[in-house]
Amino acid sequence: MCFLLFNLYGIGGTIRSTVNLSGALADAGHDVEIVSMIRSRAAPALPVHPRVRIVPLVEARADRPGFDPAHDPKGNPSRVYPACDGPYKRCSALVDTRIEEYLRDTDADVIIGTRPGINVYLARFGPARALLVGQEHLTHDMHRPEVRAAQNAAVAHLDAFVTVSRQDARIYREALPDVTTEIRCIPNAVPQPDVSPSSGRNKLVVAAGRLIRIKNYRLLIDAFARVVEQRPDWRLRLYGRGPEARALRSRIHELGLCEQVTMMGAHAPIEPEWAKGSIAAVSSDGESFGMTIVEAMHAGLPVVATDCPFGPGEIISDGVDGLLVQPGNAEEFAAALLALIADDERRAAMAAAARAKALDYAPSAIAHAYVKLFEDLVAKTGKCCAPPEARKKLTGAHALGGYAGIAGQARALRAGKALARRMARPLLQQPVTAGPLLGVLRKVAPAAAARADGTARKLRPEARCAVADDGALVLTFPAAGLTGPADLVLRRRNSAEELRVPLPPPVREGRGGPYRVRLRLARVPLAEGHWEAWVRRRADGALRPVRSTMVERAALVGRAPDVADGAVRSWIPYATDGGRLALRVWQRAAHAEAVWVAVGPSVTYVEAELLGAEPAAEAVVTATRRGARPTVLRLPATELGAGRFCVLLPHEDFTGRVAGSAPLDREFWDLRLVLPGGMAVRIGRIGGDIVARKDIDTHPSAFRGEGAARARVRPYFTDANDLALVAAPAPAPDTAAVHAAAPRCAHLRNG
Template identity: 85%
Template sequence: MCFLLFNLYGIGGTIRSTVNLSGALAEAGHDVEIVSMIRTRSAPALPVHPRVRVVPLVEARRDQPGFDPAHDPKGNPSRVYPACDGPYRLCSALVDERIERHLSGTDADVIIGTRPGINVYLAHFGPARALLVGQEHLTHDMHRPDIRRAQNAAVAHLDAFVTVSRQDARIYREALPDVATEIRCIPNAVPQPDVSPSTGRNKLVVAAGRLIRIKNYRLLIDAFARVVEQRPDWKLRLYGRGPEARALRARIHELGLCEQVIMMGAHAPIEPEWAKGSIAAVSSDGESFGMTIVEAMHAGLPVVATDCPFGPGEIISNGVDGLLVQPGNADEFAAALLNLIADDERRSALAAAARAKALNYAPSAIAHAYVKLFEDLAARTGKGCGSPGTREKPHGAHALSGRAGAASGSRLLRAGRELAGRAVRPLLQRPATAGPLLGLVRRISPAAAARADGTARKLRPVARCAAAEDGALELTFPAKGLAGPADLVLRRRNSAEEIRVPLPPPAREGRGGPYRTRLRLPRMPLAEGHWEVWVRRRADGAQRHVRTPMVERAALVGRAPEVTADAVRSWIPYATDSGRLVLRVWRRGAHAEAVWVAVGPSVTYVEAELLGAVLTPDAVVTATRRGDRPTVLRLPATELGAGRFCCLLPHEDFTGRVAGTSPRDREFWDLRLALPDGMAVRIGRIGGDIVARKDIDSHPSAYRGEGAARARVRPYFTDSNDLALVTAPAPAPDVAPAHPAVPGSAPLQGAGDLPAGGGA
């Protein structure tokens, strides 16, 4: 069977659902491929099952060898793909040509389209002998009228049309009463992740999804403002990106929630992030299904969701495995969150029920529902499983000439060509690995001979990685990836420092069991910096970076830096964009952990806890301007007890030097706590589970002066997670935005955003 996606190489709910379902069907023994209309990166962003073939049709990257200049969406746009559907702007006539050619030659018995424009392609180019199935990943009413018309016309030429909610299937049947196409609800497949479920102990609410209007995250932010009035110890993390990001951040600043509501950006994979929370929140005005709801349930989180059309009410049993509230009601949403926050026992019971409910959406169960659909269609139409079948194709302005000729010809000939292509294509695409072919023209090297008899198998150190409650780092390697005794090697970037840790024998000696190890980081002499993790095999000295599909850091949420007799230390494991495992380590003689930062119209308030040293009454906070001739300001530090102190940073002390200069001129000020013994202690945030806070812990700007003398100041965290200030000239705005309050003061006016800049 064949799935048609516009761009498999992106990240989104439709892509994730297709990857999940195709993998389950392949696991069940079906021959599955995913055809991507365009290719925008070298490999899919989401992992595809190894038995699923990936077939990109058009290379969209101009700098790649396979790029064809005929792919010109502006100069040579698609003649078939509906202009009203979003991907049209990336679609060319070359895509039309390639998809028609592929579908005319495919031997797939079932072809599945995944969005309106692709369902139009399927109606035009789908082979008559195959079962043609369209999917709806939104809803009938979520589409604009022109998209609805295009897709509704295509549905009549398909064998089946699948929605992800029962309510939407009913709406489609009512909208298309004269269509013979089978319209059926089959929800999305959501796999149970290989992640430890939430403990329910972190005081954290998690929400995730595209930052778009229909998700109504403003409602969630407003509701959480009511929550923190009663429970200021709880926080909300919002994962995702989208066009509403700027407005949402402004709302957070306006309500003074910078320390309680954190915009985390996009995360993939998202599963470890769900497990950090204790409650999930969905505030949408409409949900076609609610994949994030099931993902959160898998992670052991009860979900508080608006009872909006269509998905939440079909997934959540109110009061059993989650709570449903009236859409658009921030007070009711806040009350539901507070109900679960206050009742640990009820929250735990709902979480257990949620995990059980999520199993209904396992890919194997959804794959079974699709197979049942295919069997029902085959029995009714006589199509599929290679039977010829007939279907009248649509005609009109978008129908390409020569369609009948393209669809005709010997199916055996087409199948033979495709089989030959599948055999030869990997050799053409990857000549360096075509060992049997190269062996015909040259002798086998000794190294190749050694690999052939298994004496030097390739080292593939891919590990499951999790931070433990006691601060250790737990790593699990499959034995086949190491192929013999090996050592773990930690190397600090930009340094010759290296630490070797012997890996213990496999857990099941002699039976191919996994290698497991615990790095007791508190006992290791790791200097501050980024430590890359490698594996070195003892037999031949082969070494490779350790790669990990995800890093579980739920145990680090809210974790304070460790204080020992000689240092203050913290460490956070993370994976790079390429999947390499790295440890971010901080090690300092003393450190001041920032507890609270708030920006007022004339001062910035900083509260911190001193670790590894004794706070004295004559300690001061210094602000040092970077540059060839640094300026140092000394500001009083007020003791608050238990090692805590606060400081007020008057904005007029920082902005006078940049007033009237070029808008590009900025000044950066590093903050330190100066102790009488001469120690300068960094103020920052090194505890917890967030590796880089620079773009996450965001605070608004404050403005000083008028006209050409106007300037702005903003606190931010550097690349080392140290607290600093940036100042810059600021043109007068049309309207001064609202400003959050310093704790204990009246609401303040006159703040805005300053683009992130500077930082060491």
């Protein structure tokens, strides 16, 4: 069987659902592939089951081998894909041709479309001999009328149409009373993640999803403003990206919530981030299903959600595993959050119930529901039929139903013919396969050389990485990836420094058990910087980087830097963009951890805790302007007790030099606490679980002056997580230009 996605290489909910379901069907013994209309990056952002084939049809990257200039969505747009459906602007006539060719040549018994435009393709080009199944990942009423009309017309030509909520299935049946297509609800598959569930101890509410208007994150932010009035020790993290990001950030700044509400950006995988929280929040005005609800439940979080159409009320049992509140009511949403915040026992009981509820959506259960649908369609349509002697059900782990046997035999009967078709596939599709083929050819020579010099091909160190409650780093390596005694090697980036840690014997010696190492980094003198993890096998010296796509840092949330042996240290493990395990380390003789930053009309207030040194009444904060001839401002620091101090940074001290300058004449000021005796201590944020705060812990700009003399100043965190200020010219916007652009902007919004 095959799934048709527009772009497998993103991280949206439809992609996650397809990856989860395809993997479960592959685990059950089915032959599965995912066809991606376009290819936008080298590899999928989400891990795909190793037995699921990936078939990209059109290379969308103009600088990559295999790109065909005929893929020109503007100059040569699709003639089939509905112009009203979102991906149309990335769809070309070449995509039309490739999908038509694929559907003509495929030997798949079941073909599943995953969005309206693809369902149109499936209805037009799908082979009559196969089961054609469309999926609805939104709802009937969420689509614009023209999208709805295009998909409704396509549904009549499909064998089945699957919605993710029962209510939406009823709406489709009522809207299409004359079609014979089987319309059925099957929820999305959401796997149980291989991460430890939430401890429930972190004072953190988590929300995740695309930042679009229907998610109504503004309501959540407004509700949380009410929460912090009573519980200022709690925080909200919002994960995701989308067109509403700027407006939401502005709302956070407007309400003065910069220190309580954090926009985290997009994260994949998201599962370790859920486990950092104690409560999940869903504030949508509409949810077709609610994958984030089930993901949060898997992580052991009770969910506070609006009882919006359609998904939340079908997933959450109000008062048992979560709370449902009236949509659009910020006051009621805040009250529900406060009720769980105030009652640890109730929150823990709901968390346990939520984990149990989430198992209903396990991929194996959803795969079984799909197989049942396929069996029913075989009986109804007579498609995918094999001779009576071939109708043998699979057994054991592959026994998901009679369809598996029928489909498998049908594939076998057509295998020879399909092979011939694939070998004779038109040259039109060659550009897509040329890139991967060349990649394979390029890898042949290095692999042969590796075998010749004794470097084992089987050294593939992949580690599950987690931070223990005491701050220790725990790495678990499957034995299959190491094949013998080895050492963990930490290498400091852009340096020759290296630390070797012997890996202990497997946990279950002689049984193929994992290797596990526990690093108490408080006792390891790692210099400040980024350290990369490698494994070196002792037998032949083979050296490979450690890969780890799942890094658990829940124990670091709110954790202060470690102070011991005359040093202040902090360490945060993370996975690089390439999936390699790395470690961000800070080590300083003393450090001032910023606990509060607030921007007022004329001053910025900074409060910090001094670590590794004693505060003194004579201490001052210096602001040093970077450049060939630095300027130093000295500002008094006020002791607050318990090692804390505060400082006021007058904006006029920083904006006077840039007022009236060219727009790019920015000045950057580094902050230090200077103690008696001259010791300069950095002020920043190195504690907690966030590796890079520059684009996450953001604060608004303050403005001074008028007209051409107008300037702005804003605190920010550097790449090293040190606190600094930036001052820049900020002339008033051209009012006439703004009015002239208004009609064009309105057109863009409407289009």
